[in-house]
Amino acid sequence: MAARLLLFAALLGCLPVAGSARTPPELPGEALAICLLSPAAGPEVHGRVQAVSPLADPTIFARGQFEEIRLERGDQVLWKQRSNGIEPLEGPIAWPLPPLRPGEKLLLRLRPAGISGDNFANVEVVGASASTLNDTARLRQALGRDPAAWRRAVIQALDGARTAEALALLFDVNGPSSPELNALRREVHDRACDAAILGRTDPASP
Template sequence: MHSRLITGLVLVGLAATPSSRALQQPELPVAVCVVAPRVEPVEMADALGVVPVSRPRLVLVEPLLELRIERPRADTWRLVSSPDQPIRTPLDWPTTPIGPGEPVLLQLRPEEASAEAFAHVHLVGASASRMAQSQRLIDQLSAGGQPAGWLGAIDSALREGDVPLAWALLFAPQIPDDGQLRALQQEVIRRGCGD
């Protein structure tokens, strides 16, 4: 029963909107499978996601050598690693929270990419009311501490077609350490970008 629920939740979330592979420009193809926050491919940018939480947890399939977070009126946040100790995720949001409507550019350099080759993911903070509502839900779920509550909220978000909220909940730092929730996280990561 539990494995059917997990499979059903994953299939609903993945079928509704497949994860995105962010690519740089045609002359320097660099692909990174971004699982969370939820992003979609777009024409003018590599990938775009509206984030319902101010501190999204970053979940990627591939390890990175470099991560940059750029904002319009702030210094670029940067994390650089070496090939023998790459950046692995999940990674809690490492800088100031994303504000409502705020654009943020993630630049991601995977292993074996040249020093100039980055995948780009554009994030935008959701509306103030949506971000507040998402935070209230996370606070309520955290206070309850029950894995069933988290699974129910994730299922509800998926049934409503709100995959960004479902994945924000599934990968929230506050989620309880529970076998069923871990299995669901692992299944979403395993399916990654559906290649």
């Protein structure tokens, strides 16, 4: 089990925070490591970090504390949540918008606590194919409220190299709770991204 968790953690990417939108592209932007657990961030596609979600309503969950989190489409802010100035945002957030459609793309933007201005980590959230969204929805419904079944489903997804599905189920805010399942969540949360290599994105905001 420990070896499996180490592999799980190694599969997680580290999302670099973009530099200020006011910083010219030729100048180095501020680089901070953001560990996005759900939806699971994958490799860059056309220069942008992308997370293909197997759930139409993925939980938003990144390690650490944040001043602001947004979901955008083009120039339109569809949803945002800001800290109250005393307590930063922390922990999982239920999907705040209508369910993702197959292939739908939204920009998830996260500003870490203590970072001012327009410094956001940007990741493009993409709805998976219709078949994947339907299959995962049926699986979640079949799992019901049985913590042992959820834990088995997470491990099976991991063993099948379906990391995005494993993380989506593991950190789903609608999932059940049990000592064993919560221990798995803590283990993955604590190990995730620790060994990732910090990169840097283009500081220009989309």
